Amino acid sequence: MGLNEFWFLLIAVLWIGYFFLEGFDFGVGILTKVLARNETERRVLINTIGPVWDGNEVWLITAGGATFAAFPEWYATLFSGFYLPLLLILVALILRGVAFEYRAKRDEERWKRGWEQAIFWGSLVPAFLWGVAFANITRGVKIDANKEYVGNLLDLLNPYALLGGVVTTVLFTFHGAVFVALKTNGDIRARANALAGKIGLATAVLAAVFLIWTQAQHGNGRTLVALIVAVVALAAALAMNRIGREGWAFALSGVTVIAAVAMLFLSLFPNVMPSSLDSAWNLTIHNASSTPYTLKIMTWVAGFMTPIVLCYQAWTYWVFRKRISTKSIPTKPAFGAAAADLVGK
């Protein structure tokens, strides 16, 4: 395996890691409006990801930075080409991140309901748009001989890509529901489990259509393996969810995310961004890449740092491994007098 192939693999791993981790984050964010019935339950959901969502989001920043470093032409074409969807994703991620941090800082209805909207939409919009974006990359977009995107916004909103967006949305919601069942106790755990069963079925149908469509139009032998893994894992996740084996269900919904995203990357290889106008204009792991020297340096850095990062992130999940329930949510606002507006009283 050459350096270019290795970096294609590494960037795929970073995106897969991002979708695995922030996938359930997004799912939990969406479920705050679907599963939670009251303020305390919403707080239970938010606190299942409270200590970890920020570290999960760094996977996106790393994937972006690594794409810039290893395949600058890919980074440039993708980010300037998908301009408005990325703008929406940025706005959503800004509001969502601030919402987690600020929601509990004032104990007022209007304030909290407002930030809860931000958590919901800030999770739903990127969950959908990332699916649209990656489906479009797989399908190929209008790239000219100068490696520039020459299509418009409507070109990105084709049926295949929209279905891709729907699939990531339901898949992440399923992944999130399974995560909530694993991380909570009491009534909400049982309801998360039941809801995961329903969303999982819908996901299975939609994902099967999307992945078979992908296999038919952009597939090869490798993608077929990934497709089978994804489908089997999703079925197994549903079965495990049904018998209440929550750890297994979460691991398997994770494998589904991994296999589905891997399938898209496998169908791309050795392209990174195929052109729908002329295959001679495809961005590939060779014509979009940095020099071997840069790739070599980045290989050393990534090889050294990635295991360390994985170790301490895993440790965080270990520290916060306990289930939480409505009883473990403190009745008082997290930030005391200032949040409760006792100032000057």
Place this chain on the structure above:
Amino acid sequence: MDLAVETLDVARWQFGITTVYHFLFVPLTMGLSILVACLQTAWVRTGKEHYLRATKFWGKLFLINFALGLVTGIVQEFQFGMNWSDYSRFVGDIFGAPLAIEALVAFFLESTFLGLWIFGWERLPKKIHLATIWAAAIGTILSAYFILAANSWMQHPVGYKINPETGRAELTDFVAVLTNNTAIAAFLHILPAAFLVAGGFLIGISCWHLRKRNEVAVFRPSLRLGLWVSVLAGVGLALTGDMQGKLMYEQQPMKMASAEALWETSKPAPFSIFSYGDVNKGHNKVAIEVPGALSFLAKNDLNAELPGINDLQEQSVVKFGPGDYRPNIFVTYWSFRLMIGVGMVTAGIGLVGLWLTRRKRDLPSNPWVYRIGLWTIAFPFAANSFGWIFTEMGRQPWLVFGVLKTEAGVSPSVSTGEVLTSLIVFTLLYGALAVVELGLIRRYVKAGPEPIKPPVSKDPDDPSGDGEDTDRPLAFAY
């Protein structure tokens, strides 16, 4: 062609707004993370309750601020590809590496350990919990280094060659990029700049409370800490700013001359305190100057000759071809002075404050002392913004100095309408978030430090316990 120029202008405005906005939160995050870590260390070592209360009080303000620094940082990374795709293609081989390393080395450290710190009270053993805030603080400092290495390569490109086939810059020596003397000087300048922001923040908020004699046990030490930090940061800024000035004279003489609105080559060159110039005519109408001071700043020699803007412009035309190689002199001249002036005023306030609070039991009674103290919060923020405006505007018309012009970096596939949309969206969003953030900070400042509650768990040094004790209330929850 007209449209391309417009896209360029809008993209530049967007870069300016998002960067200056982002950099309001970053220096406070850097400085305050270290100071909060110091306060918590003091608590762990001495067990004194007021240190713990101070840690929690400043820690909350730190987190309110951190949230915005974090989310606006994502925009910083994305906008190179979105608005500056030709720049990204040109420099990706060099510029992408420090960005990726910043994420891998610094952002993961910062975010993961901050999550542990926020939720880890009473759950982690005391010393490990202390280590998490230090890890996060180190992450913020490391991130500054890598992003400055990237920016410094634009100011003073090193360790690269231009590939004649592709026309792109290619990395030849990564160590040279990381040890670029411009980067080292900038890093050494940014560190005290961040501490000046944190110092001013401590001074202002402590003054607000001390004026009413609130919580003197918490705020008097906080005030003294802020005053010391500001004075030491002021000294650090002067020394490292001098280093940067000398490098700038060698590497970007046009920026140095325009910082001073020095139109004609002079020997010795004066330091201008005030001037009113006319860019088109290439001279100043009014000027108040300190003779020889600029020569000294640039070369440690009161009599050194310094090239003026007009001569440098002619030299640039010979070297790079026809064109206007002068930055916006009005902007560079005033941002440079205001950066120095406002920064030094802060350090001066620190010095006066240390004198006024030198006696242990005594606090000044004059209300103006506290008013000025409160205003001090704003000065270092302004100084930081002026500093970045100076260093980025002073590099113009270059995007990468001497290599790539700014107009050549903008995304060709993005329409003016798209960039304008994002400029408007970000500006409105950033404005609204600034109002919300200031409101929250004000609220939490007013509420003051909380009393210490008895710990929720029975044994804070073995809180992990076992089993699924999910009914015990969390020590902290969103």
